[in-house]
Amino acid sequence: MPGKKSAAPKKKFCVENECKQEAVSHGYCRLHYIGHWRHIKFDRHVKAERRLNAYVDRLTKKYPKDFMDKIKEGLEDESKFRETVEELDLEADRSETEEEFLEKFLRDIKITGTD
Secondary structure, three states: OOOOOOOOOOOOOOOOOOOOOOOOOOOOOOHHHOOOOOHHHHHHHHHHHHHHHHHHHHHHHHOOOOHHHHHHHHHOOOHHHHHHHHHHHOOOOOOOHHHHHHHHHHHHOOOOOOO
16 A cells, blocks of 8 residues: 555653653663662562562472472582482473463362352
8 A cells, every 4th residue: 555654663751750761671761770770670689589489389389298308408509409309300390481370370279159
């Protein structure tokens, strides 16, 4: 169609109030990104802790308590930890994202009504 022009991608602006600069990183312009850098790093750290806790929770549900005790013992010595992991044949489930895990988890939960 010769009459229509292709739409140019919309520019995203900084999420700060009354800032008209183009967003460069994490929704902020360069100036506000630098100003919020500590907060952004702290959020990343909190999210990483949540992912680690979710991973540990999945491991504790998947394996019996004696396996988990062996892992706890091996955490002090790295070589012993690697040996224990190989012995237990543990593999990280990297194919499943956190959202997929939650969806699968929610499907398995039985909702009981209060009648």
